Amino acid sequence: MFSSLSRRLALLAVMASLGLVGCLDSSETKIDDQGTSNSQFNWVLPAYVPRPVEPDFNPMTEDKFQLGRHLFYDERLSAGGNISCASCHHQDKAFADGRVVPIGTHGESHRRNAQALVNPAWFATLNWGNPVTDTLERQIEGPLFGDDPHEHGINDTNREAILADLLADPTYTALFSAAFPNESAEWNYNHIIFALASFTRGMVSYSSPYDTYLAENNIQAISVSARRGMDLFNSERLECFHCHGGYNFSNSVMDRSRNFPERNFHNTGLYNLAGSGNYPVGNTGIHDLTGDIRHMGQFRTPTLRNIALTAPYSHDGSHATLKEIIATYAAGGRHITSGVYVGDGRLNPNKDGFIAGFSLNAQEEKDLIAFLCSLTDEAFTTNPRLSNPWPDENGNPRPAPINPGVPKQCLQ
Ligand code: HEC
Numbered sequence: 001m002f003s004s005l006s007r008r009l010a011l012l013a014v015m016a017s018l019g020l021v022g023c024l025d026s027s028e029t030k031i032d033d034q035g036t037s038n039s040q041f042n043w044v045l046p047a048y049v050p051r052p053v054e055p056d057f058n059p060m061t062e063d064k065f066q067l068g069r070h071l072f073y074d075e076r077l078s079a080g081g082n083i084s085c086a087s088c089h090h091q092d093k094a095f096a097d098g099r100v101v102p103i104g105t106h107g108e109s110h111r112r113n114a115q116a117l118v119n120p121a122w123f124a125t126l127n128w129g130n131p132v133t134d135t136l137e138r139q140i141e142g143p144l145f146g147d148d149p150h151e152h153g154i155n156d157t158n159r160e161a162i163l164a165d166l167l168a169d170p171t172y173t174a175l176f177s178a179a180f181p182n183e184s185a186e187w188n189y190n191h192i193i194f195a196l197a198s199f200t201r202g203m204v205s206y207s208s209p210y211d212t213y214l215a216e217n218n219i220q221a222i223s224v225s226a227r228r229g230m231d232l233f234n235s236e237r238l239e240c241f242h243c244h245g246g247y248n249f250s251n252s253v254m255d256r257s258r259n260f261p262e263r264n265f266h267n268t269g270l271y272n273l274a275g276s277g278n279y280p281v282g283n284t285g286i287h288d289l290t291g292d293i294r295h296m297g298q299f300r301t302p303t304l305r306n307i308a309l310t311a312p313y314s315h316d317g318s319h320a321t322l323k324e325i326i327a328t329y330a331a332g333g334r335h336i337t338s339g340v341y342v343g344d345g346r347l348n349p350n351k352d353g354f355i356a357g358f359s360l361n362a363q364e365e366k367d368l369i370a371f372l373c374s375l376t377d378e379a380f381t382t383n384p385r386l387s388n389p390w391p392d393e394n395g396n397p398r399p400a401p402i403n404p405g406v407p408k409q410c411l412q
């Protein structure tokens with residue numbers, strides 16, 4: 001029923017060559033027609049955050065969320081019985097994994113850094129740079145069935161056996177029946193995808209010290225240094241807010257207050273291979289799909305919420321720390337004379353106009369990092385609703401998640 005990801009990508013390449021995917025503004029995301037007050041899910045959001053879109057084909061319910069939570073933490077849902085979503089998405093790291101790039105069920109490295117899962121329901125497109133994955137349901141086909149690289153490694157030869165193995169567990173019989181009460185008990189991968197999408201859609205992080213400041217108009221909630229950093233972040237000198245704007249710090253946004261998604265992708269000047277303006281093959285941003293040279297190096301603006309927890313940074317994990325990535329922005333692109341990332345991205349012809357460079361003194365750099373650190377949400381990284389629901393090896397309930405504490409790069 002699901003075509004493999006590589007087949008889809010090949011199709012897209014053909015469509016791109018025919019000019020069929022040139023327009024990135026159209027959307028298949030639909031706003032459900034139930035009205036905001038009828039959602040069956042208990043969204044707990046600050047007043048300044050509109051409800052996210054629940055697709056009409058998969059409205060949110062608590063039961064689907066709970067089924068998705070069990071699947072998210074279940075290694076049986078992979079070819080080798082060795083990988084779950086949580087293998088690459090760790091709660092204590094805001095669901096990033098701390099590696100440069102992650103490794104899938106057969107030991108293959110991914111080309112891109114494992115993304116944090118922070119408010120994914122509010123992005124107009126999912127993934128680092130992909131205009132096509134515009135719903136979580138569509139995104140999740142990638143890790144389950146993709147073969148370039150294999151993540152969970154589910155394919156035509158093992159899909160039935162993996163499904164039968166899961167359904168033999170009575171815990172799932174109960175969870176599937178509760179999640180899909182009006183359907184006959186013939187559960188399939190559509191149900192699995194709908195549940196996983198519901199769980200990830202419910203990953204909500206709006207409880208950082210910065211949110212306390214916004215919600216209560218309590219400026220004391222963040223330090224004096226962080227306040228100075230916030231002013232720098234929002235200044236025309238640094239330009240950060242033009243792309244990392246709004247309540248989710250991203251200009252890729254869809255919510256119920258708008259009729260159309262706002263999709264944006266930018267080249268931030270990380271590469272300029274041999275002076276050609278190219279990014280490394282296989283990591284060229286939305287150009288990978290569209291084949292349009294103007295899209296070279298263009299990626300989605302990631303949220304900066306919980307950013308202090310999600311190192312290393314960028315689509316390929318090529319910045320180790322916040323200090324490093326700030327240095328790249330200050331230079332107006334990455335200029336390195338030796339090593340893996342050698343090259344002068346400052347001169348990339350597709351670089352966005354806002355990546356113009358600036359200079360920061362030592363105190364200002366500290367202030368900017370203090371502001372980014374004020375976006376860490378400890379209630380999110382310790383939220384028991386988002387944690388592993390399965391008993392431990394001895395059959396005992398797991399303890400509540402432990403607070404990872406202040407990230408090292410915030411102790412300055
Ligand atoms: C092998 C590691 C790995 C596994 C396993 C994995 N992911 Fe991911 N995840 C990634 C990487 C890498 C990306 C970025 C992919 C890209 O942009 O090409 C990502 C991106 C995502 C995103 C997009 C987030 C955003 O902000 O756009 C979501 C949602 C997601 N994963 C959910 C899941 C779910 C659900 C599962 C289990 C079915 C899963 N992932 C399994 C590595 C993994």
Ligand code: HEC
Binds near residue numbers: 240310
């Ligand atoms: C032109 C739009 C734009 C501007 C301006 C901009 N960013 Fe970004 N930012 C992006 C995009 C796009 C990425 C992802 C790029 C990539 O991975 O190749 C990114 C990535 C990042 C990341 C890494 C995120 C992660 O999850 O790995 C951080 C941190 C960051 N930006 C901070 C800043 C700061 C601080 C400023 C201001 C000095 C700034 N950005 C200005 C668009 C922008």
